[in-house]
Amino acid sequence: AQTVTQSQPEMSVQEAETVTLSCTYDTSESDYYLFWYKQPPSRQMILVIRQEAYKQQNATENRFSVNFQKAAKSFSLKISDSQLGDAAMYFCASQGAQKLVFGQGTRLTINP
Amino acid sequence: GAGVSQSPSNKVTEKGKDVELRCDPISGHTALYWYRQSLGQGLEFLIYFQGNSAPDKSGLPSDRFSAERTGGSVSTLTIQRTQQEDSAVYLCASSLGSPGQGTEAFFGQGTRLTVV
Numbered sequence: 505a506q507t508v509t510q511s512q513p514e515m516s517v518q519e520a521e522t523v524t525l526s527c528t529y530d531t532s533e534s535d536y537y538l539f540w541y542k543q544p545p546s547r548q549m550i551l552v553i554r555q556e557a558y559k560q561q562n563a564t565e566n567r568f569s570v571n572f573q574k575a576a577k578s579f580s581l582k583i584s585d586s587q588l589g590d591a592a593m594y595f596c597a598s599q600g601a602q603k604l605v606f607g608q609g610t611r612l613t614i615n616p
Numbered sequence: 617g618a619g620v621s622q623s624p625s626n627k628v629t630e631k632g633k634d635v636e637l638r639c640d641p642i643s644g645h646t647a648l649y650w651y652r653q654s655l656g657q658g659l660e661f662l663i664y665f666q667g668n669s670a671p672d673k674s675g676l677p678s679d680r681f682s683a684e685r686t687g688g689s690v691s692t693l694t695i696q697r698t699q700q701e702d703s704a705v706y707l708c709a710s711s712l713g714s715p716g717q718g719t720e721a722f723f724g725q726g727t728r729l730t731v732v
Contacts, residue, residue, distance in 0.1 A: 537718030547705065549650075549723035556718060581656035594660065601716040602672045604709075605650055 506531045508598050510607035517586045518615050524571075525581045525610045527596030537599040538572065540581045543609070544592040552594070555579065588614050618642075622708050622724035629698055629731055635695065637727045641710030648691050649721060650683060651707045664684060666714055698731045705706045705729070 507530045540552040543583035555563045555572050562570050567587075571580045583590055584613065591614045596607040621640040629635050641648050647666055651659040661675040665685045676682070680698075685691040695702055705726040713719040 518682065521695055535716065539720075547726055549707070549709070549721075554720065564709045584691055591702050599715050599718055601714075603675075604715055604721055606651070606659040611656075 506533070506536075506542060506598050506600050506603065506605040508596050508605055508607035510596055510610050512610045513608070514611045514613070515604040516601065517583075517615040518613055519588060520585055522582060522584045523586055523612065525583075525594050525596075525612070527579045527581070527607060529577050529579060529596070529598045529607075531577075531598055531600055533600040535601070538570075538579045539599065539604075540568070540570070540579075542590075542592045543604075549595075553581065560569045583612075586614050588616065590614055620708055620710050620722050620724035622706075624727060625725060627730070629729070631700060631731055632697055634694065635729065637695075637729070638705050639691045639693070639708030639710075639724060641689060641691070641708070641723055642712075643685050643689075645710035645722070646688065646694075647683060647710050647711045647714055647719075647721075649709045649711075650691070650728050651709070652677075653705045653707055653726070655704075662693070662706075667704045681710070686688045699727075701730045703729055703731045725726055 536557045537576045538555045542550045567584045593609045623638045651664040664672045667688045668722045669675045682694045683718045709721040709723045711721045
């Protein structure tokens with residue numbers, strides 16, 4: 505079975521500062537992928553970052569980076585230099601051989 | 617089309633009626649997913665198609681829910697005898713490869729279903 509848990513329903517950060525969103529997951533599969541997706545008020549889900557579980561190196565995409573701790577089954581997202589456009593729901597997801605499973609989401613507010 | 621298209625964008629129906637929700641995936645995408653998102657909540661997995669086959673139907677909440685995919689393209693999610701608790705946004709996503717390949721899922725804008 506695959507499960508994804510996001511323990512922070514809401515987070516807020518001052519513009520230009522750094523924020524970290526937490527995610528833990530559980531899977532019985534040996535090969536899997538992890539993602540962070542963003543859902544702004546428009547409701548359109550957008551991929552933020554992707555991590556292959558077999559890679560030890562943490563993925564980075566511009567201001568977005570992850571801290572992937574495989575043994576702890578932890579996959580946090582760090583957003584640096586937060587911008588007003590980063591305000592959205594953020595979903596952590598785990599993809600195994602048969603399905604793509606999402607967490608409950610974290611609503612991120614950016615304070616100007 | 618350029619992206620995943622879902623129709624209708626909004627649907628209001630009376631309790632007890634049947635509804636059909638449609639998803640047109642990106643051309644060439646073999647994997648298709650359906651999710652349910654209740655107000656302000658996470659995405660609840662419903663079903664996954666690889667081509668026309670559904671290897672995993674484990675998320676369908678009850679036997680009132682069914683889904684099919686034809687020609688490896690368009691998919692329809694049908695809810696029979698709708699109940700008020702079925703009110704939610706139904707999201708569809710497609711990806712180029714199977715889940716085990718870790719390819720990005722592209723989402724539609726969703727269908728907001730309201731059962732009155």
